[in-house]
Amino acid sequence: MNTSDEVRTFTVAPDDDGVRLDRWFKRHLPQIGFGTVSKWARTGQIRVDGKRAKPDDRLVAGQQLRVPPGGDAPHKKPREKPALSEAEISQAKDMVITETESAIVLNKPPGLATQGGTGTKTHVDGLLDAFAPGEDEPRPRLVHRLDKDTSGVLLIARTPGSAAHFSKRFSGRSAKKVYWALVVGVPEVHEGVIEAPLAKQPGSGGEKMHVDHEGGQPAKTKYRVVEKAGQKAAWLELEPMTGRTHQLRVHCAAMGNPIVGDGKYGGKDAFLTGSISRKMHLHARRLIIGSPEGGKLDVTAELPEHFAASMEQLGFDIGLSNAEPIRDDPPPKSREEKKQAARLHAKQYRKSRKGERRGRRDATTAKPKPKPKPKAKR
Template sequence: MFDSLIYPVAAAAGIGDDSEMNETNSRLYTPEPVSPDEAGQRLDKWLAMRLLDLSRSRIKGLIEDGRVSLDGPTILDPSHRVKPGQSCRVSVPPDAPAIPEAQDIALTVVHEDEDLIVIDKPPGLVVHPAPGNLDFTLVNALLAHCGESLAGIGGVRRPGIVHRLDKDTSGLLVAAKTDAAHRGLSEQFAAHSLERAYRALVWGVPSPSKGEIEGNIGRNPRDRKTMAIVSGGGKRALTRYHVLQTYLGGCVSSVECRLATGRTHQIRVHMTSIGHSLVGDKTYGRVRLGRLASVPDDARAALTAFPRQALHAFLLGFQHPTKGYALSFESAIPTDINALIKILERI
């Protein structure tokens, strides 16, 4: 019924409004306008030659995050070709602390060995420190839990995060403890060879009851904080779904989703694109008040008050990155979603 397992970050090409670029404490770069002999160069390459203190990969990330504009509009595509005379603005946010602090946060450890650790992440826990969530994240918890057993990733004693779950998505997540494990897991994620299954509660009943949703996912050109199916750019995304059960005469369905690719918010974006957003999803969904008009009071109250997207990563399978044998883990539906299902089943 839910989704939350493996979404590598993706970004899209497009143009949007740049009114949110100047956050507090951000550094603003305004290089000289594009010269005639520079016309036609990729935006990321052109900026790398102008901003020598920023790497090309860093510049690419800033573009994909909506922090670069040309003559006003925000450009989200690093391969965008610059034109003579165009003026550019680059907003660079403050750096996050280089070394997160180890913090004693309770974890549900499903499996751990000298190479990796598998966690059943609760809703509400951010995976990695970032502006707005600099501590009390899964990384902080893993630093405290693993301690000296972390051999280090890239010369730094830290857990290797190879995939992330949204803050309010629960379920299974694997992290590497060594460089070798990090490389092996990253290769499997890049090849989409892992088994990843999610369960979600969605509004309505998808039709057909079993099918595929395909559409490139990238940054929403109208709101860079969200993702969307985009017509240009983005990354290929394919979700396979299967309706498991319906409730309240078709008001809500339990759906299993399996990822053929892993993109940011993939299941949430894809299910919304076919008109069946996730229950509790305040970013991509909304409460269907019309559908709830004839629903009993207790079910209506439970559905409208559900505090997060009803999404859970219940299955994760992969090859051990250094030993080679198969590993597979399952996670029970968490208490909050299970309680909502029991209310729906009573009707």
């Protein structure tokens, strides 16, 4: 926006309902600095519905905001949008699952990073200008992330207001995310909760996490076995209750069942023999989140080719799961699961009593010590 010599009047949009006055300026008039906004508020030059306002006042949709002339910083050039190729625009559009007034929901393929970094030139964040080709259109923004090799539902906010709304749902844990994973082996308990605090692994440069019961941050994951292929592999539903880096991958490996293809945390044991793909088999299948327009945004992402092929080769029936959020209280166990739990309990009990029995046996076989001879009386 160019420097203005006239008073400007804006109507607070529904997307800005509840935002602070200073945040409104940062969103819509970023060339006007906080110091100028504070000065205008202090001298009564900013008016909301004709009344004086403070920088931390919350705006309400429909209010009239009066902005005095000037205050712009012409030396701050507006962000130049990078020119995307036709192939990049097509790549971005092909990922779209659905669009609403507040969000664009993508099905991120495996191998595509969410954000850029050292040596990473192609990423989702760099493709978002495909959804805002106009000069005055707000650039969509990321509100959560997926690992490079994880596929599935990725929500993009269209505006700053919707970004704040969705970010609050993610941080407040009201958003429900259900992942599908193929893991090596079968968990002994078919439904439960993994609680293991996580921290950055020393010496990895922050690129790898590990379980750290002393200095780690709390991390909690619900899981359920949907189906198993003998004892070779299992198909799990995973629901993260916290959002730690690589949480699902570390938790599955810590349980003794690394995600298929996750050599970083499972080593060579993370790969199945035969024609099963060596790519990682972790997919954000479903996202349920409150929408700024009201109601719930409920989106499901189709599996990538390698994951779908592995499901078919292992004989898994994709119709067995709707990726429903896992209940807080596990359902009653089947007779077979009760037997399995009883056998596991008996095994652990026998193991704990083994040392006790050995102690008793040693006590019975030990030769009794000779009694001391009584001293002769004089």
